[in-house]
Amino acid sequence: MTQPNKPLKTLLVVSLLLNVFLVGGLAGGLYQWLGHNRAQPLAVAEPQHGLRKALVQLPDVSRQQLRQLLRQTRIDSQPLLLAGRQARLDVVERLQQPTLDRNALDADLGRAREADSALRARVETALADFAGSLSLEDRQKLADSLYMRGQGKARPGNKH
Structure with missing residues (x-):
């Protein structure tokens, strides 16, 4: 034998x-x-606020x-959504031009702001109409979820 x-x-x-x-790395990666994946739902759960928190706290019928x-409001507001998106794209385009046309930039920013304000007004009106159909307890849940995002926020009716 050699x-x-x-x-x-x-x-x-x-x-x-x-x-x-390599086998150790693969086994360790698979283990991790x-x-x-098992711990993810608990570890990644983000604190909810706003409409998402309201959806979680409201009874099933009210949630639906x-x-x-909100779905219907979004559908009805498509022109505003598109106008706001286009205005923001125009702002980005203006900012990327070699020379800044300040008047045109201000006009684009104004169009974006107007579209966003009109959209917010529609959503708030829809929420106010919806709140009219809720019980006092559900309205309080809605108010807490929409406006009480942290301890630093003043709660209506409470004095600090």
């Missing part, structure tokens, strides 16, 4: 170490991935009504 030459033996040892390293109302 003795394997030294370079072949070295290559075999390096290959073995590399394979052990599977471990994170609010979702449908």
